[in-house]
Amino acid sequence: MNMFSMIHLVKNSLREYMLDSYNLLFPNVCIHCNTILLYQEKHLCTKCRFSLPKTHYHLLKDNPLEQKFVYEPRVRGASAFLHYHKGGVAQRLIHTLKYKDEPEIGTLMGKLYAPELLEANWPVELIVPVPLHRSKLKKRGFNQSEKFGEGLSEIMEVPMDAELVRRVKRTSTQTRKSKVERWQNTQDIYQVTQPQKIAGKSILVVDDVLTTGATAGQLVSELILRQAASVYIATIAAGK
Numbered sequence: 081m082n083m084f085s086m087i088h089l090v091k092n093s094l095r096e097y098m099l100d101s102y103n104l105l106f107p108n109v110c111i112h113c114n115t116i117l118l119y120q121e122k123h124l125c126t127k128c129r130f131s132l133p134k135t136h137y138h139l140l141k142d143n144p145l146e147q148k149f150v151y152e153p154r155v156r157g158a159s160a161f162l163h164y165h166k167g168g169v170a171q172r173l174i175h176t177l178k179y180k181d182e183p184e185i186g187t188l189m190g191k192l193y194a195p196e197l198l199e200a201n202w203p204v205e206l207i208v209p210v211p212l213h214r215s216k217l218k219k220r221g222f223n224q225s226e227k228f229g230e231g232l233s234e235i236m237e238v239p240m241d242a243e244l245v246r247r248v249k250r251t252s253t254q255t256r257k258s259k260v261e262r263w264q265n266t267q268d269i270y271q272v273t274q275p276q277k278i279a280g281k282s283i284l285v286v287d288d289v290l291t292t293g294a295t296a297g298q299l300v301s302e303l304i305l306r307q308a309a310s311v312y313i314a315t316i317a318a319g320k
């Protein structure tokens with residue numbers, strides 16, 4: 081063994097030792113049940129990972145998510161990976177992803193959902209994440225929907241373009257506004273930067289949570305206005 085590989089070996093062992101000691105002092109715990117995670121587990125313990133509240137909506141025609149987009153015939157499919165309940169694992173995952181600086185959770189959710197979503201045989205050609213307004217992006221440092229899209233893109237082998245759509249308007253708070261004002265407030269939130277990349281394509285819109293469908297719906301309308309052939313929607317979770 082030469083001097084260089086010797087130093088390398090010592091350096092690596094020292095690093096591992098320090099990592100182990102760190103993990104002993106501050107063990108990684110499961111986001112949901114607080115069990116100490118095993119070496120190969122990440123964010124969720126194996127038990128919680130196997131008991132995720134999956135919707136299986138991608139296999140269910142006219143599922144509750146698709147029903148939110150019945151007004152738009154070019155929406156050909158919509159699904160969410162998980163059911164969103166107050167205090168449930170999906171809420172915990174999304175909260176940690178967004179507010180505790182854990183972008184990997186988004187990617188992990190995409191990678192876990194992708195093999196299932198492939199079963200639906202959606203003929204999607206391009207993934208478009210719901211964009212954040214630049215001020216929010218600056219504050220958070222990443223777009224959680226884009227992270228979810230990254231995981232999906234890798235496994236599904238469908239390209240993603242996170243620069244195609246910009247959020248040009250921040251929505252101010254909806255309460256205390258009249259119906260008309262509220263409607264105006266959600267107009268022109270998104271701007272497509274290169275419409276030629278949308279025209280004639282089958283697009284998969286990805287978002288973190290879908291509740292009313294209003295935000296994703298605005299993006300969908302914009303894509304259809306730009307001649308998207310069909311639109312599919314996939315989210316990490318969906319509320320009732």
Ligand SMILES: [Zn+2]
Binds near residue numbers: 110111112124126
């Ligand atoms: Zn757990």
